[in-house]
Amino acid sequence: xxxxxxxxxxxxxxDELIIAMDVEMIIEDAGHRVVASxxxxxxxxALPMGDVPDLALVDMQLAGGxxxxxxxxxxxxxxxxxxxxxxxxxxxKVPEEYDGLLGTIGKPFSASGFxxxxxxxxxxxxxxxxxxxPSEFTPARRSADRPSRG
Amino acid sequence: MEKQKDDWTLTEALHYEHGRGxxxxxxxxxxxxxxIITDPNQPDNPIVFANMSFQDLTGYGRDxxxxxxxxxxxxxxxxxxxxxxxxxxxxxxxxxxxxLLNYRKDGTPFWNALYVxxxxxxxxxxxxxxxxxxxxxxxxDRQDRVSREKAVVEAEVAKRVSELREAVEAQxxxxxxxxxxxxxxxxxxGSILRMELRAAGDAKTARMLRLxxxxxxxxxxxxxNLYQDIDVTRFDIGSYAVGIASDLAQHSAGSHxxxxxxxxRAEIPAGQASALGLVVNEILNHMVQARSEASDRCxxxxxxxxxxxxxxxxxxxxxxxEHTEDSYSPSGVAExxxxxxxxxxxxxxxWKKSDAGDLQVTLSITRDLS
Numbered sequence: 001x002x003x004x005x006x007x008x009x010x011x012x013x014x015d016e017l018i019i020a021m022d023v024e025m026i027i028e029d030a031g032h033r034v035v036a037s038x039x040x041x042x043x044x045x046a047l048p049m050g051d052v053p054d055l056a057l058v059d060m061q062l063a064g065g066x067x068x069x070x071x072x073x074x075x076x077x078x079x080x081x082x083x084x085x086x087x088x089x090x091x092x093k094v095p096e097e098y099d100g101l102l103g104t105i106g107k108p109f110s111a112s113g114f115x116x117x118x119x120x121x122x123x124x125x126x127x128x129x130x131x132x133x134p135s136e137f138t139p140a141r142r143s144a145d146r147p148s149r150g
Numbered sequence: 151m152e153k154q155k156d157d158w159t160l161t162e163a164l165h166y167e168h169g170r171g172x173x174x175x176x177x178x179x180x181x182x183x184x185x186i187i188t189d190p191n192q193p194d195n196p197i198v199f200a201n202m203s204f205q206d207l208t209g210y211g212r213d214x215x216x217x218x219x220x221x222x223x224x225x226x227x228x229x230x231x232x233x234x235x236x237x238x239x240x241x242x243x244x245x246x247x248x249x250l251l252n253y254r255k256d257g258t259p260f261w262n263a264l265y266v267x268x269x270x271x272x273x274x275x276x277x278x279x280x281x282x283x284x285x286x287x288x289x290x291d292r293q294d295r296v297s298r299e300k301a302v303v304e305a306e307v308a309k310r311v312s313e314l315r316e317a318v319e320a321q322x323x324x325x326x327x328x329x330x331x332x333x334x335x336x337x338x339x340g341s342i343l344r345m346e347l348r349a350a351g352d353a354k355t356a357r358m359l360r361l362x363x364x365x366x367x368x369x370x371x372x373x374x375n376l377y378q379d380i381d382v383t384r385f386d387i388g389s390y391a392v393g394i395a396s397d398l399a400q401h402s403a404g405s406h407x408x409x410x411x412x413x414x415r416a417e418i419p420a421g422q423a424s425a426l427g428l429v430v431n432e433i434l435n436h437m438v439q440a441r442s443e444a445s446d447r448c449x450x451x452x453x454x455x456x457x458x459x460x461x462x463x464x465x466x467x468x469x470x471x472e473h474t475e476d477s478y479s480p481s482g483v484a485e486x487x488x489x490x491x492x493x494x495x496x497x498x499x500x501w502k503k504s505d506a507g508d509l510q511v512t513l514s515i516t517r518d519l520s
Contacts, residue, residue: 016334022341025348061330089333090326106374108336110367111344112397135393136374 008032008122011053013071014087015039015062023057023087026111030118041071044078053082054125057105060088069095076100083125085117091138103139110136184208184283186220187269190276194219195240198278207285209255220281223262225253236266243268243276249286261290336370361435365487368394368431372423385423387515388413388453391430391462395449398438407438408448416453416460419518425491426515430462432488433499433511436480437466460515467508478503 010027012034014020024034035053038044040062056075060068072084076099084100089107102124105117113136120134133139178185184204188195200215208215208223224233228251239246245267252262263284268276343366347359371393376385392411399407418426438449450465479501480488492499496516503509 016338018341018345019334019337022337022344025344089330107333108340108370108374110340110370110397111363112367112401113371116397116400135371135389135396 006122006126008054008125009035009052011035011044011047011056011075011082012037013039013044013056013058013062013068013075015059019059022111023114026114027118030115032118032122038071041074044071044074047078049078052079055083055085055102055121057085057087060086060090060093069098072098072100083121085121094140096141098140101140103137106136106138184285186215186281186283188220188279188281190240190279195279204283207254207260207283208252214255223252225251225257225259227251227259228253236264240266240268240279249290252283259287260285261287333370333373336366336373340366340370364431364435365428367397368427369424372427376420376423383420384417385420385427386416387418387423387426387430387460387462388416388451390427391434391453391464392451394431394434395438395451395464398434399449406446408446410448410450412450412452414454416455416462418460418515422495422515422518425495426497426513429488429491429495429497429499429513432480432484433513434464436484437464437509437511455517458517460513460517462513462515463510464512465508465510467506478509 010032012020012023012027014023014037017039020037020039024037027034035051036043036047038047053075056072058068058071058075062068062071068086068088072086075082075084082100083102084098085102086094086104087107087109088094088104091104091106094101094104102121105114109117113134116134117137120131120137123129123131178199179201181201182203184207185199185201186197186204187199189198192198196217196219197215198217200210200212205211205215221233232248232250236246236248236250245265247263247265250262250264251259253259263286264281265283266279266281269278269280271277340363343359343363347356347363350356350359371390372385375390388411392409392413395409399409434449447466447468450463452463452465454461479485488499492513496518498514500512500514501509502512
């Protein structure tokens, strides 16, 4: 029942700083590690390559012109094994097929809902696919591109 | 003066004013209907007679008409296909009835309702062609004007439809934008509360903040689920209640709480969603109070609908509530929230405690079907 939990390295991309801080704390409370917190595509490009994220939580609507979709592509091109999860108020804007996409967390989220979603994502990345999908997480329709964990 | 001969040869004698002309000729001569007669047995089928009305219509005098083929009435606007159909009819010895654009001597065009028919002798040989004309410019003009006006109206309508469509799209974009901003703002409120909670020094403050957060989260959840589509008018209160219950189960420190769901389709109108969402949240928070020494508990959530009524039932075993013997339902702010919001949503809330320590709460919701 209780498998050893691997700590995930998570990249946060969110331009509302209070929400970003909130997400960072939820991540840490759940026992994972924040690689970095970026507000834009430019920030992501400036990150060092050495610190590899397992997962990126990306807000779909960012200030400064670029969208979450572009940021996701940039992350995947730098770190091809990184899983992408969009955090968005409008799940319908998420495209049917997106390279590396695990799913979406809806806004507004609750702390418990976000935590439950993180738990489920962690299970997915560890190869555990059973278990109920938490209400605040919408899995991507195509899971063929899910990165596997050794 | 030559006497009018009573045979098929018509001559200028038709214009003979004095003496008796044959009545037929007199009729043709004097009628208001423009008429001509042509002789196909002469080269190029020339006009051999044209009455006064024809001369008035076309502006040509008799001397300018006799001996000419009537094609001189055609002009640049004349439809060639119509002309060809008349020519074909004449060649085949048939009648022709066409509307043709012709031109007067002064160059002005007019629409001519032309009727041509052959005149045969007793042997069946065509001796002459008889043609009547009528100026129908007014009618054609009216038809044209109606078509043009119709085209203008249709263009206007198309433009209006396109404008309206753009307006609806703009409105939808705005709605999405506002909706997105509201959702971001609600997330922010939750985030700020969590910041305060983390900084809270004492347990009482922490508990109050957690309670506030659960209320904000409840409305956020309603909002998140409700406005997925533009035209969502129904809210699944059963699934929502199970969601709240599951969240509470995860957070109940120390004790193990199992949630069981028995849900039938139970939807309420969107207008009642926020209020009843908050009521359900208050009730469940009260029922599932975290007690470190509490033993395993089970929370049953059931939902069903019949007609205009929706019924939600929550039942928890081993309630272990912080309460006196007499009152096991909430008091204070929680009680006010439940009572007022339930009342405004045409909902009755019934609390029942069994001797075995089970607590059951039943909500009877009357759906606002207006």
